[in-house]
Ligand code: HEM
């Protein structure tokens with residue numbers, strides 16, 4: 001030990017340079033400006049799905065996001081001004097008033113109870129209204145009937161079933177732009193979350209029940225969709241393309257599959273079981289004769305379930321109105 | 334026969350690949366070096382007598398902090414691997430981690446950071462100062478305190494053994510079923526996760542009870558609740574949350590373990606199981622948990638800002654009401670973690686609004702700190718730098734939290750990197766900076782010398798700069814639709830440059846960590862120059878600064894009597910003296926190895942449960958029972974310090990200080 005000490009005492013740790021307060025502030029400002037500059041350069045030309053929305057729901061959600069952000073900035077600004085202002089003005093050595101025993105003033109305190117209360121009140125009203133108006137289960141108002149698409153999350157791919165068209169697809173879902181789409185979503189895998197950011201927010205895909213997501217694309221285009229909830233090894237590849245097509249484009253797409261174009265296979269329960277095996281997948285198309293695959297998948301997990309108060313697929317139609325008002329009672333959760 | 338004796342243990346669980354091998358080597362190497370060093374320097378007896386079996390809350394606190402710091406390095410190492418992978422794995426490059434390994438790493442990172450770093454630092458700091466602040470000689474139940482610590486260590490040990498033998502959960506830090514059920518995760522990974530936090534969680538619950546009783550029963554004479562330092566209030570709030578929330582965790586994990594070991598169906602997808610139940614329960618614990626962590630940090634800042642501003646805390650009563658309001662409200666918001674489960678407008682709106690309501694008392698606290706600075710004389714020592722770092726970053730986290738609380742917005746950012754940035758913003762900016770501030774602030778009291786100032790400030794600067802550099806790009810990536818927990822992504826998305834910038838930020842945080850280590854090492858080396866001879870290096874306000882540094886084992890030779898808030902500050906300025914009257918006899922707990930043994934047996938039990946070695950599980954439980962029964966036969970568990978002895982010790986320590 002003494003040897004170690006002797007060696008250590010010879011080591012000369014250079015003392016850190018002293019930096020004046022002003023230089024320090026300047027350094028931070030310069031670093032901040034450089035950082036912002038770097039971000040601007042890096043972000044040029046990249047897409048921001050949450051802001052560059054292409055669907056009615058997503059756009060309303062974006063407006064809400066911007067509104068809340070502006071509100072937040074309005075609160076943060078005075079906080080920062082006071083924080084740095086007070087820190088600077090009242091640093092030790094100042095010649096201003098010093099009131100060591102001043103420990104409260106109910107009028108002043110009332111202000112900072114009051115102001116946040118008012119802001120939160122405003123935001124609460126907005127929250128209440130939009131939680132209902134933007135409820136994913138709620139059908140969108142439109143002159144057109146919604147297109148129904150059933151969605152099954154598999155390990156690690158998405159199966160889309162068109163019960164009225166008798167076709168199905170994997171990792172690609174198409175629909176006409178400007179027509180509302182009603183997705184009924186379940187999972188034959190761990191829990192996933194179904195999300196097409198440019199069209200609107202996500203909803204969980206869970207086994208043994210069906211959740212709903214109502215979306216509408218305003219613009220023709222291909223949009224990225226994915227699962228946002230971890231569901232095992234291949235989860236990062238669980239992406240799909242949502243294709244909002246023109247009316248004719250959509251018809252062609254359906255026809256293409258219906259008429260057994262090259263590579264289109266037949267999907268029955270046996271083939272489904274193959275597909276459901278864990279593994280990632282490219283885009284696939286199927287035609288189907290058995291329109292009940294989705295219901296079968298939901299019902300499969302209901303086995304042994306005693307109560308029937310959960311939102312099962314077989315009750316799907318009857319439950320629909322019930323769904324809209326309070327689709328899952330808290331008891332169901 | 335032999336095979337079944339070893340449950341489901343198999344050789345191949347030792348080998349996972351070269352990356353893991355590096356980790357294994359580092360861990361085994363570290364432990365062996367430590368053991369060899371202890372043996373070479375013949376320190377085992379000293380370690381056992383002075384530290385392992387101690388009942389002194391301060392020493393237990395130091396041990397918590399040491400373990401938590403080692404775990405911080407591990408958790409940070411995990412974070413670096415995650416960042417490196419995400420910076421690399423775009424397009425054809427798969428990075429250097431297999432998906433399964435990547436998923437184990439973020440699960441381990443989250444679990445370790447929350448349970449073993451944040452909780453460990455929190456309990457450590459509370460142990461260091463709570464009794465001192467209250468004018469007490471110890472916590473209410475010293476043996477229980479030491480047992481809690483060893484349960485925490487048992488959890489730490491199990492979580493880390495998984496690196497050496499077996500695997501960790503690859504299911505995220507809250508292990509949602511059905512993914513965490515047998516059907517999808519049959520291996521021992523989820524069991525390691527489950528038992529390590531189950532055991533540590535029981536320790537937390539016991540600590541919670543201990544500290545509540547300490548606060549309610551062991552305050553100095555004259556210290557009414559409303560004269561108690563705000564830090565003590567914050568601990569009270571936090572521990573109330575612990576006592577109500579941790580049983581939920583215990584129960585939930587217990588049900589999951591029944592599913593996993595006995596094939597039951599509480600949370601499975603089929604046969605009547607309900608995964609949504611698990612998600613509700615785990616967040617009914619999980620949300621209070623984040624407030625369990627942040628409240629003591631708020632308390633620490635309340636002490637630090639007042640002390641450094643040389644001014645009374647502004648709005649003491651408001652601070653207390655705000656703390657208690659947060660305590661109650663934090664039970665009523667858990668469903669904001671799953672707005673996307675489809676509970677409907679009413680439920681979502683209710684939980685969204687309740688969440689925003691919490692922002693009110695939190696905002697009030699921020700304003701009170703600001704007005705504590707106003708018209709003060711602020712000394713910018715390192716703890717105050719941490720406060721500035723906290724105030725600048727935490728409010729952003731608070732603001733993004735309110736944004737996330739609007740369900741319709743949450744649908745778009747849930748499970749995205751925006752969320753990841755938000756919670757790191759509150760946890761690093763709030764909890765971690767808070768605990769670092771508390772550590773720097775109380776360090777001299779415990780060790781008798783100060784930490785080097787400029788190295789500390791360099792560390793703060795790197796942490797804040799690194800934090801912003803890491804997480805601002807992560808917020809932006811969220812806006813670009815990047816989801817969390819991705820081990821690779823398509824290059825056309827244009828995310829890679831941001832991930833790289835963010836990774837550089839993490840390296841800057843790493844530099845901050847290096848400065849912290851350097852600060853500690855340098856301060857230990859220069860401890861004579863940095864010695865705190867006054868016992869009151871910051872011109873403090875509360876009782877802990879009234880005793881010499883390092884605080885003696887018994888804290889107070891004579892118990893203080895107080896008449897005001899900030900009793901020590903007032904006493905120094907001509908108020909009523911806090912120590913008066915004659916010395917009297919008092920008792921102190923004798924050392925005990927009970928905690929060590931219980932911890933060891935429980936770790937053994939956890940290991941047995943993970944690997945299905947039933948006989949070992951039974952044996953371990955018998956071990957716990959035997960230890961407890963033997964303890965009931967011990968007669969002399971305390972020793973008396975006589976009044977004369979107390980006086981002599983007091984004079985001696987005062988002389989040493991002078
Ligand atoms: C020190 C700097 C830190 C860095 C650079 C960092 C980085 C990360 C990264 C890259 C992830 C994965 C993000 C993803 O899902 O894609 C993550 C997840 C997480 N981190 Fe940290 N982290 C840090 C500190 C902390 C601390 C101090 C805590 C808590 C006390 C924490 C708690 C968590 C949790 C709970 C998760 C979620 C794990 C999961 O997805 O299951 N982190 N962190």
Ligand SMILES: [Cu+2]
Nearest residue numbers: 620667669670
């Ligand atoms: Cu929460």
